[in-house]
Amino acid sequence: xxxxxxxxxxxxxxxxxxxxxxxxxxxxxxxxxxxxxxxxxxxxxxxxxxxxxxxxxxxxxxxxxxxxxxxxxxxxxxxxxxxxxxxxxxxxxxxxxxxxxxxxxxxxxxxxxxxxxxxxxxxxxxxxxxxxxxxxxxxxxxxxxxxxxxxxxxxxxxxxxxxxxxxxxxxxxxxxxxxxxxxxxxxxxxxxxxxxxxxxxxxxxxxxxxxxxxxxxxxxxxxxxxxxxxxxxxxxxxxxxxxxxxxxxxxxxxxxxxxxxxxxxxxxxxxxxxxxxxxxxxxxxxxxxxxxxxxxxxxxxxxxxxxxxxxxxxxxxxxxxxxxxxxxxxxxxxxxxxxxxxxxxxxxxxxxxxxxxxxxxxxxxxxxxxxxxxxxxxxxxxxxxxxxxxxxxxxxxxxxxxxxxxxxxxxxxxxxxxxxxxxxxxxxxxxxxxxxxxxxxxxxxxxxxxxxxxxxxxxxxxxxxxxxxxxxxxxxxxxxxxxxxxxxxxxxxxxxxxxxxxxxxxxxx
Numbered sequence: 423x424x425x426x427x428x429x430x431x432x433x434x435x436x437x438x439x440x441x442x443x444x445x446x447x448x449x450x451x452x453x454x455x456x457x458x459x460x461x462x463x464x465x466x467x468x469x470x471x472x473x474x475x476x477x478x479x480x481x482x483x484x485x486x487x488x489x490x491x492x493x494x495x496x497x498x499x500x501x502x503x504x505x506x507x508x509x510x511x512x513x514x515x516x517x518x519x520x521x522x523x524x525x526x527x528x529x530x531x532x533x534x535x536x537x538x539x540x541x542x543x544x545x546x547x548x549x550x551x552x553x554x555x556x557x558x559x560x561x562x563x564x565x566x567x568x569x570x571x572x573x574x575x576x577x578x579x580x581x582x583x584x585x586x587x588x589x590x591x592x593x594x595x596x597x598x599x600x601x602x603x604x605x606x607x608x609x610x611x612x613x614x615x616x617x618x619x620x621x622x623x624x625x626x627x628x629x630x631x632x633x634x635x636x637x638x639x640x641x642x643x644x645x646x647x648x649x650x651x652x653x654x655x656x657x658x659x660x661x662x663x664x665x666x667x668x669x670x671x672x673x674x675x676x677x678x679x680x681x682x683x684x685x686x687x688x689x690x691x692x693x694x695x696x697x698x699x700x701x702x703x704x705x706x707x708x709x710x711x712x713x714x715x716x717x718x719x720x721x722x723x724x725x726x727x728x729x730x731x732x733x734x735x736x737x738x739x740x741x742x743x744x745x746x747x748x749x750x751x752x753x754x755x756x757x758x759x760x761x762x763x764x765x766x767x768x769x770x771x772x773x774x775x776x777x778x779x780x781x782x783x784x785x786x787x788x789x790x791x792x793x794x795x796x797x798x799x800x801x802x803x804x805x806x807x808x809x810x811x812x813x814x815x816x817x818x819x820x821x822x823x824x825x826x827x828x829x830x831x832x833x834x835x836x837x838x839x840x841x842x843x844x845x846x847x848x849x850x851x852x853x854x855x856x857x858x859x860x861x862x863x864x865x866x867x868x869x870x871x872x873x874x875x876x877x878x879x880x881x882x883x884x885x886x887x888x889x890x891x892x893x894x895x896x897x898x899x900x901x902x903x904x905x906x907x908x909x910x911x912x913x914x915x916x917x918x919x920x921x922x923x924x925x926x927x928x929x930x931x
Contacts, residue, residue: 426625427618430593435478438471439589439617440581447576448475452483452554455521461548461555463529463570465562466578469618473527475578476556480523485554489525523554529569530559531718545569563772563782580615583607589617590624594634601634608639649673650683651748657684657735658691659742666735670727677726681707682751684730690746696739703733766822773813790823797824800832810840811847 432438438445444464451462464472480487529544545568548555557573559565590606593599609627613620623639631638653673657666673680685704692700710726713719771786778785797806800820810820817837820826826833 426593426597427621430589430596430621431474432471432478434482435475438475438478440585441466441471441475441578444576444578445475448479449482451574451576452479455554458574459552460574461551461557461572462574462576463557463559463562463565464576464578465530465559467580467615468560469613469616470578470581471617472558472578473525476523476525476558479556480525483521483523485521485523487523487525489527521553523556524551525556525558527558528560528718529557530561530564531715545572548572563768563775566781567775567779581617582615583610586610586613586615586617586620590620593621593624594628597628599628599634600632602636605634605636605639608636612639650675654683654687654748655746657731658688658738659746661735663732663736666731667728670731677707677723677730678711681711681726681730684734686751687746687748688734690748691742692737696737699737700734703729703737706733763822766818770813770815770819770822777813794823794825799826800824800836803832803836806836807839807843810837811843814844815840 435445435449444466448462448464451458464476466472477487479485526544544557545566548557548569549572557565557569562570562575562577587603587606587610590609591601591603594601594606605627606624609620609623613623624634627638628634650673653669656669661669670680675683681704688700688704689697707726707729710722710729714722714726767786767790768782771782771790774780774785774789775782778789780789793809796802797809800806806820806824809815809823813819815823815837817833820833820836821830824833
């Protein structure tokens, strides 16, 4: 049986489900490309139709497609040869005005040196392209800021349940599958907005049942969980190295997830030297998975799978009997417990990265710990205020960085002072924007004599005399808070006062 996700992939934009606004924006981008000539980043969660929409767009516009995806080598030389040349030259045999569409899938997986200059080359390609370029990405902020700034952006959102169910219903009717409506709703709910996964789940259940019911869907989900437990029994307790490897072929888990399952449950049966050997193989598997993430070469998965299955089974020194209570990886529950904290951390890191012109990863890994150490529990209060003002932090975010409770008076006062500081600096940096140099009302404006004192001669005011010195004196009086201001001295400025020309981290250093 053919893969339903490919068989029923949309061929026109009108068939793309659940992202009408994004679909229309993509169509408008293509139709007006000759006016703006910019590339576009299409980003959103996996499985929601981003790449399908790009191909459907090309079909609607009559443009041939040149695609570079995750399975291809993506060094700078390859990108220049494939995407670069495709973006510069059109075709005389198809496409309006010789146009072709260049699609670069998983564009968020270019990581600078890890892709041997790929990230820089992509940025250069999109800036110089003479053909439409679509970059498809899951994580928008994993892309370099220079690349994001060079492109238009369109966000695809998770597909709602009410949009997924009609797609599943249509597929069932075309395939002649009888179904209960609630079964389709159950599949749509369980896939959390991932249309591709919903179609895959529908096909998996439909192949096992004559008529699709809610019980079939629930049973299918339960069998998958039982399957991983049977697999753990096989690898850890029973199988030879070869049998363990073959058992992995029937498990519906990718190598990253499989590693988490084995790593968390293996110590329940192994101990001593066999546990040490097994951990050695798991470490090797993790290295191979790291190479996959760095190079996007998924052929390395087989080496990771060899180590985590055959290697672990070969580490067993004696038979393992009885029943063991296996469970889901603790890593998953940890992610669930820390989701709120990680979201706060990432939101702060994104703001810092945008301000400082660095990557989100660098901001998260290097700058945030630096700020946390300097402002621990707001002990350096002036620095904490400057930090909150620079990055526009609220109580929750200041509390996260400093380690203080967000409801404490100390954190609240820091945020309040930061807001006042921002207001003050807004006025200071406005120049003469708040002063009417042309026709101000004499009734409202204070009168300044040539020496800078209030109460100037009315004839001067009537004649409209106002020089740079009087304007500067007015600013000085306003800033000092009144007539009691101290005269300016020639001594150096206080080190705690920031330089107006500084920005970013230096604003509060």
